[in-house]
Structure formats: structure tokens, C-alpha cells
Amino acid sequence: MDCLPLVTQIDGYNKAVEPATLFHLPFFRYHAGVCAFIVDLVPEDIGLAVFVQSDNSNVVQGTDEPRQPGSFRKYSVADGFNVGGFLNQEPSVFV
Numbered sequence: 477m478d479c480l481p482l483v484t485q486i487d488g489y490n491k492a493v494e495p496a497t498l499f500h501l502p503f504f505r506y507h508a509g510v511c512a513f514i515v516d517l518v519p520e521d522i523g524l525a526v527f528v529q530s531d532n533s534n535v536v537q538g539t540d541e542p543r544q545p546g547s548f549r550k551y552s553v554a555d556g557f558n559v560g561g562f563l564n565q566e567p568s569v570f571v
Contacts, residue, residue, distance in 0.1 A: 477503045477517055477558055479525055501525060503558040513571075515561075523560030527551055 481495035503523070506513040517523065532555045533546035549555065 477501055477560075479523070479558055481525070482522070498525060498553050498556060501556045501558045503560055517558070517560040521560055522563045523558045524562055525556050525558050527553060527556040531555055 477500070479498045479501050481498070484492040484495055487493050503517055505515070529551060530545040531547045531549040531552070534543040
């Protein structure tokens with residue numbers, strides 16, 4: 477999913493730096509074993525983007541052993557995930 481940060485960074489002159497869109501962040505679905513609770517995010521939903529410490533590109537579906545980072549990249553927006561479902565409209569459908 478593509479995400480636009482809602483909090484700006486501040487430069488050395490205390491001016492807001494407009495955020496750039498973060499493209500193709502994987503997003504959270506509650507999933508364990510062969511079961512999943514699937515509720516896809518929709519445009520305008522607000523979520524929380526989290527970023528891992530090291531390049532996680534070598535960890536893909538089916539990975540079951542620890543892997544070395546894909547590069548020396550650290551704390552990059554390229555290694556982010558969206559955990560959605562915060563501050564959105566009041567729900568009308570419940571499970």
C-alpha cells in the first residue's frame with residue numbers, strides 16, 4: 477500500500493519538510509498458520525508505519541531460517557510495514 481506520512485520532519489531552520497509518499501509498504505493482516513482475518517485497508521485509512529533496523533529484503537514468504545540483511549542499509553523507509561486501523565471512521569460492521 478502507498479502511504480503518506482501525516483507528521484512532517486523539521487529542518488535545521490525549524491521549517492516543515494513536506495513528506496514524500498512511501499510506496500508499496502506491505503500491510504498487516506492477522507494471520508497465523510493457515511488462518512487469516514482479512515480486512516484490507518481502503519484509501520484515506522490511517523495506519524502506523526513501522527521501519528525495521530536492517531534491510532529485510534531477504535526475508536520473504538516461506539522464510540523459516542534467519543537471513544543476513546540484503547545490504548548495509550539501516551532504518552530505511554524501504555524496510556517499512558503499515559499496521560493499519562488507527563483514528564479511522566467509526567465502524568459499522570463487526571465480527
